[in-house]
Amino acid sequence: MDGHPDLVVPSGSGKMCVFLNDGVNFGQCISYPTEGFARKVDVADYTGDGIPDVVVTNYYTLTVTPFKNDGKGNLQPQASLQTPSPAHDLRIRDVSGDGHADIITTNLTTGTLSVFLNNGTGSFNPAATYPIIGSGANAMTIDDVNGDGKPDVITTTGDSSDKMSVFINAGNGTFLAPTHYSAGDNPNGVDVTDVNNDGKLDAVVPSENENTTGIFLGLGDGTFAPKVSYAVGAYPAGISAFNGDNDGYQDLLVVNTVSNSISVLLNDGAGKFDKKLEVPTLAAPFGPAPLDFNGDGHVDFVVSNRDLGLVTVYVNICN
């Protein structure tokens, strides 16, 4: 809690790492044991004391484990929660509107979404589970896409379903049946932002087998126009919107896991992305996570290099 964003990284077999940021550099990995293969983490205050906590997914044990922050920088594991199949993506977010952050997962092989509501004391009820489509549920993001103040869930499903799916929040932490959109061959990754500055949230989804990123313009009522696609590098497996050049328009970071590069798609201000930078990375990048880690007002970003066991920080030198 020193104002410098720290990093929490799942480290595969049996641990996650916390890297503390002194505003200039990150320290060494502070390691916490996890149940089996740690795949995904999210950081948010679910206990309600204002101090960020951590939740990690354990891929092979079909569990997620909440870690409570004791306020002294130590994370204390709490009882694990069961997912119907390996959790692929995870968010900590208050979807029920009671002020207590809930846990939401996408579950790969069952093609489902699980919502663990916070019971108000920082522990969680068993999941309500919703079918998505097919059997390859992967990425997720949460934002209010129909403007009613309730956060909605957007997922991608690869396998043979190849859909972006939108779950509108019905209130009280329950969701309507999803609406599906064709999202290219093996979509894996989704973010929501307003790319054309019309005040309506749009969705961006990379397609791993087409080496493209699709832009779905939002109509403001929770529905989306069919996608317009732009070429990126090989096997794009992650995306994040960010304002890279501080011009007020949302640019896109796409991590290309086979070409070992990041495509930076630059927004022309009208939601078109005909200009692109290709940034080489170390092997097999995953992520990305944007954050201003050195506090200079320019968004930096972090990717993990799975096969190397590394996390790489890219510092934005834009001025």
Ligand SMILES: [Ca+2]
């Ligand atoms: Ca807390």
Ligand SMILES: [Ca+2]
């Ligand atoms: Ca809640």
Ligand SMILES: [Ca+2]
């Ligand atoms: Ca909503």
Ligand SMILES: [Ca+2]
């Ligand atoms: Ca828009």
